[in-house]
Amino acid sequence: MTVPRTAFLSKLSGEIGIGVAFVLEFILFAILSPYFFTPDNLLNVTLQASITAIIAAGMTFVILTGGIDLSVGSLVALAGIVTTAILKSDLPGPAALILALLGGIALGAFSGVFAGFFITRFNITPFIVTLATMTIWRGVAFVATDGRPIWELPEVFAFLGNGRLLAVPVPSLIMALTFIGSHVILTRTRFGRHVYAVGGNIEAAALAGIRTGRVLGKVYILSGALSAVSGILLASRMNSGQPGAGLGYELDVIAAVVVGGTSLSGGKGSVIGTFIGAMLIAVLRNGLNLMNIGSYVQQVVVGSVILLAVMVDRIRR
């Protein structure tokens, strides 16, 4: 009978459904590849997932309000360049490092202010506004560097992207902190509740006394700032600021959020879902690599899994 099964599936909340898929995938690769279920490999997976996952945490806020932020990939590049450029300035070492990190993140936040301004003041759809900022920031990155990477950075900077604390890669730790923080903000603060309200029904939210413009502005600032964090980590890993870095990241990030069960129309979803979504895709890539499946075939598989995950989610509702 179909009735009991759909009833059963509908009882699973969004995260559990995707969580089950993730566990199954995990077991499958553990059986297929002896190397998969080793601490080394698993830590490696979190490291590979971290760059897009951190951005996806911010993107979840944006998508929960019913918006989208296409500028994240370009911000990865531009924040990396700003940070590496400050590192190469004549400032004394420690000051340069702190200023470099703050500068990069401030740039990301500024981009959010900029996008939020056009979205709320002129009521332009987020898709268009961030499509524009995506193009602008990418252009600025190339203009500022003349299209050449920024090399020869102080060694201490490399620690952020390549170092380990208690065997755990630093980007993985930052990712974990980002998700814990995002989850707490979304589920336990007023701002988090307002994010869901604005995404669920923006008019009703405004009439309940929520300053919707501010909420929207904040989610783009958060998304921009977290993109910048990823940009800095990526620059550290590559030990250079690359104007072409992060190309197409916006799509990987949106995929993680959507696979995680967050609705593109807003109001519904969670960062836990996004985290599992990002991990599901990362584990898939890793497992396919271990099984020596070529990257062309991998694209077909990853695309199919995205479709499958969202389809299951639809049927469940």
Add this chain to the structure above:
Amino acid sequence: MTVPPLLDMRGITRQYPGVLALSSVDFSLHAGEVHCLVGENGAGKSTLIKILSGALRMDAGTITVDGKVVQLSTPGDAQRLGIGVIYQDFKLVPHLTVAENILLGNEPLLGRTPIIDRKAMDLRAAGALRMLNEEIPTGTLVNDLSVAQRQIVEIAKALSRNVRILAMDEPTAPLTDRETETLFGVIRTLKTRGVGIIYISHRLEEIFEVGDRVTVLRDGTRVHTCAIADIDRRGLIRQMVGRELENEYPRIALKKGEEILRIENLRSDKLSPVNLSLCRGEILGLAGLVGAGRTELARVLFGADRKTGGKVFLGGEEISPSSPYEAIKAGIGLLTEDRNKFGLIMEMSVRENISLATLREILTGPFIDRGKDEAVAQRFIGELHIKPPDAEVKVETLSGGNRQKVVLARWLNSRARVLIFDEPTAGVDVGVKYEIYTLMNRLAQQGIGVIVISSDLPELLGICHRIAVMCEGQLTGIVEGMDATPEAVMTFATHRAHT
């Protein structure tokens, strides 16, 4: 030999998880008959219609059309059998023309080409409208039509598909009195063409005006079916509620406190200077026809729309809210009309909806105190008898009356000094209406200034201490509750000051 009824539904049963929505309900409909379906929110009216339209499957029962047993598994099945439903939210495409909408999915083609025959389409659309004696240019975009006209288009669309059984779910809710008259004309025309009509409405006077028979549902069972001529309003209410309501409108004596709200020469794009004053403990009605400026006045007071001049004093202090946020901070609350569109966040739980405007008060540091949040929700679920009594269900699963209670709870919790209710009882059944009136009385007794906007004149006359009447953005008169008669109010409501 008797003719089988056009539609015969027998033993219709539908179980939702935990709830028996319909329990062995019988319902029949003859050609050319208007059979009204009444009952409190959640009585099972909508479920029955959904089953008839093929949108929902029944767990048990049989449906016969023209004496033949039919299967209604999909909306397509229902359409083929000539069953049409006019929902409250119309299923029209705003950026297509009237003709395109009427023949949507049914477009006449030029011979065997895939090209639409526009001439034939316009002709057929105009034909369907003519059957209703309605003149709407077929080339107009639906977006440019009034709500009433959209409804006519929706009916014409059903007619163009040879509908024989037409269900209407609260069709007059968005209409003005005159538009309602037009709709009744259309219904009479449909009757003469042999269409059987199932008519759902909370406005009992309409049922006595257009109905031939009435069936009362209560808690998923059919409690009464009879000819309209054989029952009166009181009897119908008793059947719906299952007990005698002593008085439809509980009115309390005015214990007038000091002035809480004073409006001086308030103007906006849609308001001519308005002067009004409200005391603590007073229930002030705002009457007028749709579009008279009542909602506009409420929105300006609430900071949702901009004022262009004038002053507002709350408790003696001038306020000038430029956003609902500021109005709420000052102490004004607004229960919007159309709670689904402007009041509630459907995806959110009852608890989250209730505390949405008052989160600041339940913070511990930067965090929402979950315990306080739940306590607030539980308190109002108990006080207002919200059903089901579960703070964690999403409001989208609640019936209309319970949704309204959730919005009420939000504002009761806000410690507003002036509360504006915009059409608080629209689409709400008699029992819940009574609870809402009692609640307003209690608020007034607590010293809150209450303003009620309503298109239901008997309701305003029944509960308000004073009624301010508006017409075309102007305040045209104030009627004291004791002297208030429908005539006095309607005179002001149709009064044009500048003519």
